[in-house]
Amino acid sequence: MKSVISIGNQDFISIRKNNCFYIDKTDFIREWWDNQDSVTLITRPRRFGKTLNMSMTEYFFSVSYSDYDRYFEELNIWKEKRFRQLQGTYPVISLSFADIKATNYESARKAIIRKLVRLYSAFEFIKESEVLNEKDRAYFDSVEESMSDDAAAVSINYLSDYLSRYYGKKVILLLDEYDTPLQEAYIHGYWEKLTAFVRSLFNSTFKTNPYMERGLLTGITRVSKESIFSDLNNLEVVTTTSEKYSSSFGFTEEEVFLALENNGVLSEKENIRYWYDGFSFGKRQDIYNPWSITKYLDTGEYGTYWADTSSNALVSTLIRQSSAKIKSEMEDLLNGGVISTELDEQVVFEQLGKKRGAIWSLLLASGYLKVDRHEMDVKSGKHQYALKITNHETMLMFEKMIEDWFEEDDAGFGNFKEALLAGDLDYMNEFMNQVAQQTFSSFDVGKKPSEKLEPERFYHGFVLGLIVDLAGKYRITSNRESGFGRYDVVMEPLQAQRDAIVMEFKVQNKAREKSLQCTVENALSQILEKQYDEELIARGIPQERIRHYGFAFCGKQILIGTDKEQKNIENH
Structure with a gap:
């Protein structure tokens, strides 16, 4: 029987009560409970059922929902008597940071504090209980938006104590999307302030909390232990490469x-x-x-x-401003290939723009890449992962992201491509300089752009644009071995009537090259001397169907020349 498709509904009881489409994931409860880990952090990409599973877990264990057993009766978890007896027997504290997306530290801090205040309001019925004394009630009343950082840090710990006394049982702690405010803090530049605040809250909640039975956190990334989980040695971390819960999400x-x-x-x-x-x-x-x-x-x-479902702004910025090496590997991925790398699944946001493996770890954790194969060196203990783009949907996402890089300069970039394919050198020079002027800075990395490295970073970003825009017409590769060296860019036509194109990019060496024209000539000479045409000829493309272009850079000024132009000069 066809079920009602409830889009965006992440409330377990609402789905079950209204007979909406649902795939049974209650085996997660059994697996998590039987593993007996003190605190578990599970990372999965967005929209993979983390919030729904947390809702399911809360409804199953919470004493507040002890009469909700009927919603579990037809599901896998109900097959075992011991779990039927567990339903609705524990006090549960449940929080979500999914909606904390502030642009500054004060707003993020206030948003977290408001959640703590609402949490206390939900349990206000225990304030007048005999299990609390006057000091407890005084602290209960002090939990308000004006509370200090120190008071906020211990708030969940204290509430765990109160609930434990009231119900005679330790509490289960659930925190969904713990890293959402941390990612926003990195993007908007208040990372250090927020991590200091969150570190104190988490340590008190999950480390020095004798009233906690189990803790469960979910997020997209595993933020480094040094950042927020210092001294939390009771934490079991389950990432996308872990075997635990491999079929529980998605x-x-x-x-x-x-x-x-x-x-x-x-x-x-x-x-x-x-x-x-x-x-x-x-x-x-x-x-x-x-x-x-x-x-x-x-x-x-x-x-x-x-x-x-996401703007993908962080991913776009990291790739656009990455090194030439990262952009070159991105070219491989866009061409359907794989890249080999070590992974550091403890994401250190400060390293994302500096450490090669960090960006691939983030893309894997976020779901944009998948593990194609995995090997471990027994002697060194190092793991090597072969990664590729996840599927057609994510491939389209990357292509759209790269198209957006050139959106502001769509006319210049589009005109350059037309001139390139037509072999119109004058127009190529005009439009390439236009494109470079507008996009150089956004492809460069660091606070002090390097004139030497800027063109290399630019041309790799530029090649990514070509790969996306000319897909179906050319196979485009860069920085590959052919003949006796490594060419910069080769465009191999996928249709017989088109010419192949070889490009060489060079920065002017003013000590040896008096003009950009000299740099162009050296670039063209290198194509011939290093026999960059060899791979194309081996693929059956005749020499007369291969065009050569030399690109010379001096700052943001570019000159493009061809060997045909050089031959015409020599003939005259």
Whole structure:
């Protein structure tokens, strides 16, 4: 029977009560409880059911919902008597930081404080209980928006104590999307202030809290222990590469295909696989994001549903301002290839623009990349991961992101491409200088842009734009070995009637090159001397169908020349 598709509903009871589409994930409760870890942090990409699972967990354990057993009766968790006896027997403190997206520290701090105040309001009924004394009641009343950092830090610890005394049982602590305000703090420049505040709150809540039975946190990233989890040695961290809970978040292929069958669209399974399959958790390689599957079942149409649920601003900025090496690896990914890297799953936001593995770790944690294969060196203990773009939906997201880089200069970039394909050198020079003037600074890295490195970083970003815009017409690669060296850019036509193009980029050496024209000539000479055409010729492209261009840079000034132009000068 086809269920009602409730878009965006993350409340477990609302879904169950109204017979909405739901895939049973209650085995997560059994697995989490049986593991007996003191505090568990689970990281998963956005829209992967973290909030719904936290809602499910709260409704299952909370003494406030002891009469909600009927909503679990037909689910997997109800098959075992010991879990039937657990339902509704624990005091539960549940918080979510999902909506804390402030642009400054004071706003973020106030938002967290307001959540603590509302939490105390929800349990105000215990204030007059005999289990609290006058000092306890005085502190209870002091939990207000004007409270100090010290008072806020111990607020959940104290509330755990009060609830433990009231119910005669230790509490279960749930914190959903713990890292949302931390990511905003990094983007908006108040990281150090917020982490100092959050560190005190978390240590008191999850480390020095004798009234806690279990703690469970979810988020997208594993923020480094040094940043907010200092001294929290009772923390079990489950990332996307971990085996634990590998099928608890997201839909497995079996679950997706059953949903398609129940909704009468099983014939679409191959298209669904192409668009949305590819997420991997632990050794599971068949995970789908629930948001896109649910949206497809609701609309019957394919779209970048999951990718569109975020602005992707952080990812875009990190890639755009990354080193030439990172951009070159991004080219491989866009061409359907893989990159090999070590991962540091403790994301240190300060290192995202500096440490090569950090950006790939963030992209993996966020769901934009997946693990294609994994190897460990037994002697060194180091892990090497082969990563690739997750699926067609995420590929389209990356392509749109790169197109947006050139949006402000759409006319200049578009005109340059037309001039390049037509072989119009005058127009190429005009439009390339226009593009460079407007986009150089945004592709450079660091507070002091380097004139030497700026063109290299620019051209790799520029090549990414070419790859996206000319897909289907050319196979575009850069910085690859061919002949006796490494060429800068090669455009191999996918249709026989088009010319191949080889480009070499050079920064003017003013000590040896009197003009940009000399730099262009040296770039063209290098193409010939290093035999960069060799790979193209080996693929069956005749020499006369290969065009050479030398790009010379001096600051933001660019001159482009061809060997055909050079031959014309020599002939005259």
